Amino acid sequence: MRSDLAMALVLAAAAQAFAGSAPDADAILERAYAHYRSQSSATTVAMTVHRPDWERHLDLMAWTRGQDDGLVRFMAPAKDAGNATLKLGRDTWVFNPRLNQVIKLPASMMNQSWMGSDFSYNDLAKSTEIITEYTHRVAANEQSEGHTLWTIEAVPKPGAPVVWGKVAFKIRDDDLIIEETFFDQDLKPARRLRTERIAMLGGRLYPVAMTMVPLDAADQWTRIETSEGHFDMKMPDYFFTLSNLQNPRQ
Secondary structure, three states, X not given: OHHHHHHHHHHHHHXXXXXXXXXXXXXXXXXXXXXXXXXXXXXXXXXXXXXXXXXXXXXXXXXXXXXOEEEEEEEEOOOOOOOEEEEEOOEEEEEEOOOOEEEEEOXXXXXXXOOOOOOEHHHOOOOOHHHHOEEEEEEEEEEEOOEEEEEEEEEEOOOOOOOOOEEEEEEEOOOOEEEEEEEOOOOOEEEEEEEEEEEEEOOEEEEEEEXXXXXXXXXXXXXXXXXXXXXXXXXXXXXXXXXXXHOOOO
Protein backbone atom coordinates (compact mmCIF):
# COMPACT_ATOMS: atom_id res chain seq x y z
CA MET A 1 0.00 0.00 0.00
CA ARG A 2 2.79 2.36 0.99
CA SER A 3 4.79 1.42 -2.10
CA ASP A 4 1.76 2.18 -4.30
CA LEU A 5 1.37 5.56 -2.63
CA ALA A 6 5.07 6.30 -3.02
CA MET A 7 4.93 5.37 -6.70
CA ALA A 8 1.88 7.58 -7.22
CA LEU A 9 3.68 10.50 -5.59
CA VAL A 10 6.75 9.95 -7.77
CA LEU A 11 4.63 9.83 -10.93
CA ALA A 12 2.74 12.95 -9.91
CA ALA A 13 5.99 14.81 -9.24
CA ALA A 14 7.40 13.69 -12.59
CA ALA A 15 4.26 14.82 -14.40
CA GLN A 16 4.40 18.20 -12.66
CA ALA A 17 8.07 18.61 -13.56
CA PHE A 18 7.35 17.72 -17.19
CA ALA A 19 4.46 20.17 -17.33
CA GLY A 20 6.65 22.89 -15.88
CA SER A 21 9.36 22.29 -18.47
CA ALA A 22 7.05 21.74 -21.43
CA PRO A 23 7.51 24.42 -24.11
CA ASP A 24 4.90 27.16 -24.37
CA ALA A 25 3.70 27.33 -27.98
CA ASP A 26 2.42 30.91 -27.61
CA ALA A 27 5.75 32.08 -26.20
CA ILE A 28 7.78 30.34 -28.92
CA LEU A 29 5.71 31.92 -31.70
CA GLU A 30 5.67 35.39 -30.13
CA ARG A 31 9.46 35.35 -29.68
CA ALA A 32 9.92 34.30 -33.31
CA TYR A 33 7.75 37.16 -34.57
CA ALA A 34 9.52 39.63 -32.27
CA HIS A 35 12.90 38.43 -33.54
CA TYR A 36 11.83 38.94 -37.16
CA ARG A 37 10.32 42.42 -36.69
CA SER A 38 11.75 43.83 -33.43
CA GLN A 39 10.26 47.13 -32.25
CA SER A 40 11.11 48.58 -35.65
CA SER A 41 13.03 47.51 -38.73
CA ALA A 42 14.33 48.80 -42.05
CA THR A 43 15.40 46.29 -44.69
CA THR A 44 16.60 46.29 -48.29
CA VAL A 45 15.14 43.39 -50.26
CA ALA A 46 15.38 41.84 -53.71
CA MET A 47 12.32 39.88 -54.85
CA THR A 48 12.26 37.31 -57.66
CA VAL A 49 8.91 36.12 -59.00
CA HIS A 50 9.37 32.91 -61.00
CA ARG A 51 6.87 31.33 -63.39
CA PRO A 52 7.35 28.46 -65.86
CA ASP A 53 7.79 30.81 -68.83
CA TRP A 54 9.09 34.03 -67.29
CA GLU A 55 10.91 35.55 -64.32
CA ARG A 56 10.65 39.01 -62.81
CA HIS A 57 13.08 40.83 -60.47
CA LEU A 58 12.17 43.74 -58.20
CA ASP A 59 14.07 45.78 -55.59
CA LEU A 60 12.28 47.24 -52.60
CA MET A 61 12.73 48.76 -49.18
CA ALA A 62 10.57 47.77 -46.22
CA TRP A 63 10.02 49.35 -42.82
CA THR A 64 8.05 48.09 -39.83
CA ARG A 65 6.94 49.64 -36.54
CA GLY A 66 5.48 47.78 -33.59
CA GLN A 67 3.41 44.68 -34.28
CA ASP A 68 1.21 45.67 -37.20
CA ASP A 69 2.52 48.73 -39.04
CA GLY A 70 4.56 48.40 -42.21
CA LEU A 71 5.59 50.35 -45.31
CA VAL A 72 7.02 48.86 -48.49
CA ARG A 73 8.32 50.95 -51.39
CA PHE A 74 9.57 49.60 -54.72
CA MET A 75 12.80 51.08 -56.08
CA ALA A 76 13.31 49.11 -59.31
CA PRO A 77 12.70 48.30 -62.12
CA ALA A 78 11.73 51.72 -63.43
CA LYS A 79 8.19 50.70 -64.36
CA ASP A 80 7.49 49.62 -60.78
CA ALA A 81 9.51 52.26 -58.92
CA GLY A 82 7.39 54.35 -56.58
CA ASN A 83 4.67 51.76 -56.05
CA ALA A 84 4.16 51.48 -52.31
CA THR A 85 2.01 49.75 -49.71
CA LEU A 86 1.22 51.06 -46.22
CA LYS A 87 -0.26 48.88 -43.47
CA LEU A 88 -1.52 50.47 -40.25
CA GLY A 89 -3.11 47.94 -37.91
CA ARG A 90 -5.84 46.23 -39.92
CA ASP A 91 -5.96 48.93 -42.63
CA THR A 92 -3.91 48.81 -45.83
CA TRP A 93 -3.41 51.38 -48.60
CA VAL A 94 -1.54 51.15 -51.91
CA PHE A 95 -0.07 54.01 -53.92
CA ASN A 96 0.28 53.91 -57.70
CA PRO A 97 2.57 56.72 -58.93
CA ARG A 98 1.31 56.52 -62.51
CA LEU A 99 -2.21 57.30 -61.34
CA ASN A 100 -0.93 59.45 -58.47
CA GLN A 101 -3.64 57.81 -56.38
CA VAL A 102 -3.88 56.20 -52.95
CA ILE A 103 -6.37 53.34 -52.68
CA LYS A 104 -7.54 51.71 -49.46
CA LEU A 105 -7.81 47.94 -49.81
CA PRO A 106 -10.92 46.20 -48.49
CA ALA A 107 -10.40 43.36 -46.03
CA SER A 108 -11.48 40.90 -48.72
CA MET A 109 -8.34 41.71 -50.72
CA MET A 110 -5.78 41.25 -47.95
CA ASN A 111 -5.03 37.68 -48.97
CA GLN A 112 -4.77 38.53 -52.67
CA SER A 113 -1.45 38.38 -54.54
CA TRP A 114 0.87 41.30 -53.81
CA MET A 115 2.53 42.77 -56.91
CA GLY A 116 1.93 39.54 -58.85
CA SER A 117 3.99 37.47 -56.39
CA ASP A 118 3.15 34.42 -54.29
CA PHE A 119 2.98 36.63 -51.19
CA SER A 120 -0.23 38.27 -50.02
CA TYR A 121 -0.76 41.73 -48.55
CA ASN A 122 -1.14 40.05 -45.15
CA ASP A 123 2.35 38.60 -45.53
CA LEU A 124 3.96 42.00 -45.95
CA ALA A 125 4.71 42.93 -42.36
CA LYS A 126 4.39 39.49 -40.81
CA SER A 127 0.83 40.21 -39.68
CA THR A 128 0.20 39.23 -36.06
CA GLU A 129 -3.19 37.83 -37.05
CA ILE A 130 -1.60 34.41 -36.64
CA ILE A 131 -0.96 35.20 -32.97
CA THR A 132 -4.24 36.90 -32.10
CA GLU A 133 -6.74 34.89 -34.16
CA TYR A 134 -5.33 31.36 -33.72
CA THR A 135 -4.67 28.95 -30.87
CA HIS A 136 -1.30 27.21 -30.80
CA ARG A 137 0.19 23.94 -29.66
CA VAL A 138 3.55 22.21 -29.84
CA ALA A 139 2.95 19.25 -32.16
CA ALA A 140 6.51 17.87 -32.28
CA ASN A 141 10.17 18.63 -31.76
CA GLU A 142 13.34 17.35 -33.37
CA GLN A 143 17.07 18.00 -33.41
CA SER A 144 18.49 19.68 -36.51
CA GLU A 145 22.02 21.00 -37.02
CA GLY A 146 22.62 21.33 -33.29
CA HIS A 147 19.31 23.09 -32.61
CA THR A 148 15.94 22.02 -31.24
CA LEU A 149 13.30 22.55 -33.94
CA TRP A 150 9.75 22.99 -32.65
CA THR A 151 6.70 22.27 -34.81
CA ILE A 152 3.93 24.66 -33.79
CA GLU A 153 0.40 24.18 -35.13
CA ALA A 154 -1.88 27.20 -35.27
CA VAL A 155 -5.65 26.57 -35.58
CA PRO A 156 -8.22 29.39 -35.97
CA LYS A 157 -10.25 30.41 -32.94
CA PRO A 158 -14.02 29.84 -33.34
CA GLY A 159 -15.47 32.49 -35.64
CA ALA A 160 -12.06 34.04 -36.44
CA PRO A 161 -12.14 35.97 -39.76
CA VAL A 162 -9.13 34.19 -41.28
CA VAL A 163 -8.44 32.47 -44.59
CA TRP A 164 -6.24 29.57 -43.44
CA GLY A 165 -7.63 26.42 -41.84
CA LYS A 166 -4.29 25.76 -40.16
CA VAL A 167 -0.71 27.02 -40.22
CA ALA A 168 2.22 24.81 -39.21
CA PHE A 169 5.52 26.42 -38.20
CA LYS A 170 8.97 24.98 -37.72
CA ILE A 171 10.82 27.28 -35.31
CA ARG A 172 14.40 26.89 -34.10
CA ASP A 173 15.39 27.34 -30.48
CA ASP A 174 17.13 30.62 -31.43
CA ASP A 175 13.73 32.07 -32.52
CA LEU A 176 14.22 31.68 -36.27
CA ILE A 177 11.24 30.56 -38.33
CA ILE A 178 12.57 27.85 -40.65
CA GLU A 179 9.34 26.88 -42.38
CA GLU A 180 5.64 27.80 -42.55
CA THR A 181 3.01 25.61 -44.21
CA PHE A 182 -0.41 27.12 -44.87
CA PHE A 183 -3.46 24.82 -45.06
CA ASP A 184 -6.78 25.69 -46.70
CA GLN A 185 -10.13 25.27 -44.97
CA ASP A 186 -10.18 21.59 -45.95
CA LEU A 187 -6.79 21.24 -44.19
CA LYS A 188 -5.00 20.57 -47.46
CA PRO A 189 -1.50 22.10 -47.70
CA ALA A 190 -1.75 25.12 -50.02
CA ARG A 191 1.62 26.88 -49.87
CA ARG A 192 4.93 26.73 -48.02
CA LEU A 193 7.47 29.38 -47.01
CA ARG A 194 10.98 28.04 -46.44
CA THR A 195 14.04 29.78 -45.03
CA GLU A 196 16.89 28.90 -47.39
CA ARG A 197 19.74 30.93 -45.94
CA ILE A 198 20.51 32.36 -42.51
CA ALA A 199 23.20 35.01 -41.90
CA MET A 200 24.09 37.86 -39.58
CA LEU A 201 22.06 40.97 -40.39
CA GLY A 202 21.84 44.08 -38.25
CA GLY A 203 23.63 42.34 -35.41
CA ARG A 204 21.45 39.22 -35.33
CA LEU A 205 20.94 35.93 -37.10
CA TYR A 206 18.25 36.49 -39.70
CA PRO A 207 16.50 34.55 -42.51
CA VAL A 208 18.12 36.46 -45.38
CA ALA A 209 16.69 34.24 -48.14
CA MET A 210 13.13 32.83 -48.06
CA THR A 211 11.03 31.24 -50.79
CA MET A 212 7.25 30.98 -50.97
CA VAL A 213 5.98 28.04 -53.04
CA PRO A 214 2.31 27.40 -53.93
CA LEU A 215 1.90 23.64 -53.57
CA ASP A 216 -0.67 23.28 -56.36
CA ALA A 217 1.44 24.94 -59.09
CA ALA A 218 4.46 23.41 -60.80
CA ASP A 219 7.65 25.47 -61.20
CA GLN A 220 6.21 28.55 -59.50
CA TRP A 221 7.76 30.42 -56.58
CA THR A 222 8.71 33.81 -55.15
CA ARG A 223 12.01 34.40 -53.34
CA ILE A 224 12.90 37.36 -51.16
CA GLU A 225 16.55 38.06 -50.33
CA THR A 226 17.44 40.65 -47.68
CA SER A 227 20.80 42.37 -48.16
CA GLU A 228 20.63 45.07 -45.47
CA GLY A 229 18.78 45.32 -42.18
CA HIS A 230 18.57 47.68 -39.21
CA PHE A 231 16.48 47.02 -36.12
CA ASP A 232 15.09 48.86 -33.09
CA MET A 233 15.84 52.32 -34.48
CA LYS A 234 13.67 55.36 -33.79
CA MET A 235 11.27 56.03 -36.66
CA PRO A 236 10.05 59.58 -37.47
CA ASP A 237 6.40 60.21 -36.57
CA TYR A 238 5.54 61.16 -40.16
CA PHE A 239 6.92 57.96 -41.65
CA PHE A 240 3.86 55.70 -41.41
CA THR A 241 1.34 58.18 -42.81
CA LEU A 242 -0.73 58.48 -45.97
CA SER A 243 1.11 61.69 -46.80
CA ASN A 244 4.48 59.93 -46.72
CA LEU A 245 3.04 57.00 -48.68
CA GLN A 246 2.22 59.31 -51.59
CA ASN A 247 4.99 61.90 -51.21
CA PRO A 248 7.98 60.24 -49.52
CA ARG A 249 10.18 62.50 -47.45
CA GLN A 250 13.94 61.99 -47.37
